[in-house]
Amino acid sequence: MPKSRGRRKSSGGKKQHKPVRRSPLPLRLSDQVMRDARRHFDGNDELLTAEAWASSWLGRAWSDAPLTEREPEQRLCLEVTGRASTTPSPAGLAAVAALERVAPGDSRPILAGTVAILAETQPLPTWHAAAGHRPVRAWRAVDVWDSERVLFIAYDGPTPHTLMAQIIETGGTMVDKLSLLLPDAATAWSGVRDDDTPMPLTDQDVTTTLADLAGALHMTDMTWPRHDDEDFVELRALAWARCRDHLPDWPEHEPLPDTERTHLLNAFTTTATYHTDPETADTIRSLAQLFLDYGEGYITAGPLAWSPGHAALFLADWLPRKAVLDHDQRTLLPDTLKQWVHFALTERGVEPRWITPVTDAADLYLPDFQDAFDDHTAWGPAKQIVTLLTSRGIDPTDQDAVNNAIRTLNAEQLARQLTQHPPIHNS
Numbered sequence: 001m002p003k004s005r006g007r008r009k010s011s012g013g014k015k016q017h018k019p020v021r022r023s024p025l026p027l028r029l030s031d032q033v034m035r036d037a038r039r040h041f042d043g044n045d046e047l048l049t050a051e052a053w054a055s056s057w058l059g060r061a062w063s064d065a066p067l068t069e070r071e072p073e074q075r076l077c078l079e080v081t082g083r084a085s086t087t088p089s090p091a092g093l094a095a096v097a098a099l100e101r102v103a104p105g106d107s108r109p110i111l112a113g114t115v116a117i118l119a120e121t122q123p124l125p126t127w128h129a130a131a132g133h134r135p136v137r138a139w140r141a142v143d144v145w146d147s148e149r150v151l152f153i154a155y156d157g158p159t160p161h162t163l164m165a166q167i168i169e170t171g172g173t174m175v176d177k178l179s180l181l182l183p184d185a186a187t188a189w190s191g192v193r194d195d196d197t198p199m200p201l202t203d204q205d206v207t208t209t210l211a212d213l214a215g216a217l218h219m220t221d222m223t224w225p226r227h228d229d230e231d232f233v234e235l236r237a238l239a240w241a242r243c244r245d246h247l248p249d250w251p252e253h254e255p256l257p258d259t260e261r262t263h264l265l266n267a268f269t270t271t272a273t274y275h276t277d278p279e280t281a282d283t284i285r286s287l288a289q290l291f292l293d294y295g296e297g298y299i300t301a302g303p304l305a306w307s308p309g310h311a312a313l314f315l316a317d318w319l320p321r322k323a324v325l326d327h328d329q330r331t332l333l334p335d336t337l338k339q340w341v342h343f344a345l346t347e348r349g350v351e352p353r354w355i356t357p358v359t360d361a362a363d364l365y366l367p368d369f370q371d372a373f374d375d376h377t378a379w380g381p382a383k384q385i386v387t388l389l390t391s392r393g394i395d396p397t398d399q400d401a402v403n404n405a406i407r408t409l410n411a412e413q414l415a416r417q418l419t420q421h422p423p424i425h426n427s
Contacts, residue, residue, distance in 0.1 A: 029064070030079035033057050037095035045094075047101075047127040048159040052180065054098035055238035063226055063233045073237065077107040081114040093118040094125045101132075102241040133157035135242070138209035139186045141199040144354045145307035145345075150199065151209055152186035153242070162186060163235075163242060165213050169300050170309030173219040174227060178235035197354070207246060213239065214247040256296055256303060264304075264347075265289065272339045283328045287336045294318055295344075304344035308361035311341065315365040320372035330373075337362050 027035070040053055058073045065072035077099055084092030093115065100111035115124075133155040142149040151165045162185040166177040189201050217240055220227055227233075256264075269285045294314050295303025315337075319325075325333065338359040345355045 028079065029057075029061055030076060030083055033076070033080050033095060034083050034092060037091040038089070041091050041094040041098075041125065043090075043126065045125065045127060046159050047130045047157070048133065048161060048180070050094070050098040050125065050127055051101045051238050051241075052235070054095075055102045055236065055241075056234040058099070058103060058237035059233035059235070062236065063228060067224060071104075071106075073104055074107045077103050077111055081110055084118060085114060088118055088122055090122050090125075093122045097125060097128050102237045104237075104240070105244065127158065130158045133159070133161070133242075135206045135210065137186075138204045138206045139189075139201050140204045140209060140212075141189060141201045143197050143199050143307075144350055145310075145358070146301035146305045147307035147309055148199075150189070151204075151213055152181075152189070152201075153206065153209055153213070154183060154186065163239065165216070165239065167212075167216045168309075170307065171298070171313055172223070173216050173300055174223060175213075175216045175220045175232060175239075176227075177229060178232050178239050180235065180238075210243040210246040211248045214243040217243070218247060256292070261292060264292065268340060268343050271343060272336065279328075280332070283332055284336050287329055287333060288340060290319075290323055291337065291340045291344075302348075304348050306341050306344055306358050308357050311337075311358050311361040312365045315362065315369040316372060319369055325373070333369075334362070334366055 036053075036057075041050075058076065061072040061076040069075075080099060081096055084096050096111055096114050096118065100108055100115060103111060115128075134157055135153050136156050137154040139152040140149060141152075147169045149167050149169075151167065153163045155161055155163065160183040162181040162183055164177075164179040164181050164185065165175055168174055168176045186201060193199065217236070220232075265285055265288050268288050269281060272284055272288075291314075292303050295306070298313070298318065299305050299310055341358045341362060342355055345358065346352075
């Protein structure tokens with residue numbers, strides 16, 4: 001008989017297939033908050049630590065949100081309260097209570113209500129009953145050009161500390177840095193600075209300083225892309241919680257009075273014009289008008305408050321995008337700008353030794369201006385149109401002529417589009 005080959009030994013039924021591993025979905029930010037709360041809150045935390053923790057997560061929600069997201073912090077608060085209510089725990093209660101301390105005002109009622117409900121079955125964190133931190137003193141330090149200031153606000157309470165905000169004005173108001181420092185940090189300010197530019201520290205009214213901080217935070221929040229400095233993002237919500245009630249009304253722009261503008265132009269032209277021909281004087285005056293326009297629109301401390309940063313921004317960005325200069329204006333620009341800076345800062349009472357860094361910046365960024373000014377892709381829409389109109393012999397100050405020319409340009413553009421893409425007619 002042929003030997004039976006038999007069957008292979010069974011391994012227990014059908015062949016087992018290993019499950020395919022799939023990459024887990026990324027955790028939602030609220031899930032990350034709850035997971036971090038279980039690691040962070042151990043019952044021995046302080047109020048300031050809890051506030052800083054909540055502020056960092058709210059900052060993460062704010063910084064990661066797309067432009068179309070209107071209320072990312074409120075959405076995070078809603079999601080966290082939902083998760084904390086679904087699975088109650090001491091860590092979840094602590095997370096909601098910490099968020100309540102620094103969240104925007106619209107989110108606080110639901111956070112407070114959730115805390116009250118969860119506290120019926122879970123122990124409140126020890127810091128929850130502590131009195132809040134109270135501002136007791138404030139200081140302000142400003143550089144010689146009014147282009148940077150540092151605010152110090154000292155707080156007493158469970159953990160005395162100082163909130164510091166560094167605010168820059170070049171290119172618009174922005175809170176560049178936020179820090180939580182020791183209670184005596186302001187008094188040690190002058191000794192720890194590594195910059196020779198004087199920034200003397202002066203006592204300030206606490207309410208006024210909080211209003212200054214609130215206004216600067218408001219301006220910073222309007223900047224896109226959002227400011228991504230790590231220290232700022234982590235403490236932004238905490239800083240807002242301390243000063244939101246002091247947010248001032250939106251200031252109305254007050255243009256320089258015509259009499260003051262004429263006085264400044266006359267005074268500068270008289271001192272700067274060492275040429276005798278009227279044509280050169282007219283060119284210098286036209287440049288001075290540009291300098292005043294830039295100062296009024298972009299220097300928040302006043303049209304004469306030029307700094308090294310403002311000179312750099314003017315040459316490398318504003319002038320190439322906004323201005324149309326003829327040959328004479330470009331020729332006289334370098335020397336005239338330095339003379340204007342000297343004139344403007346002298347008018348403000350700035351010492352000559354601090355005027356030199358600004359004129360040096362004008363020399364340094366002049367090549368950037370020359371490169372960008374001839375780069376048509378860097379021009380703004382208004383400059384492109386003005387240049388085109390001027391090339392056709394149209395006076396940009398003649399409104400009727402400009403309107404007629406714009407209509408002609410639009411018609412020409414439409415004709416080109418129809419020529420390139422003829423209409424399709426149904427047969």
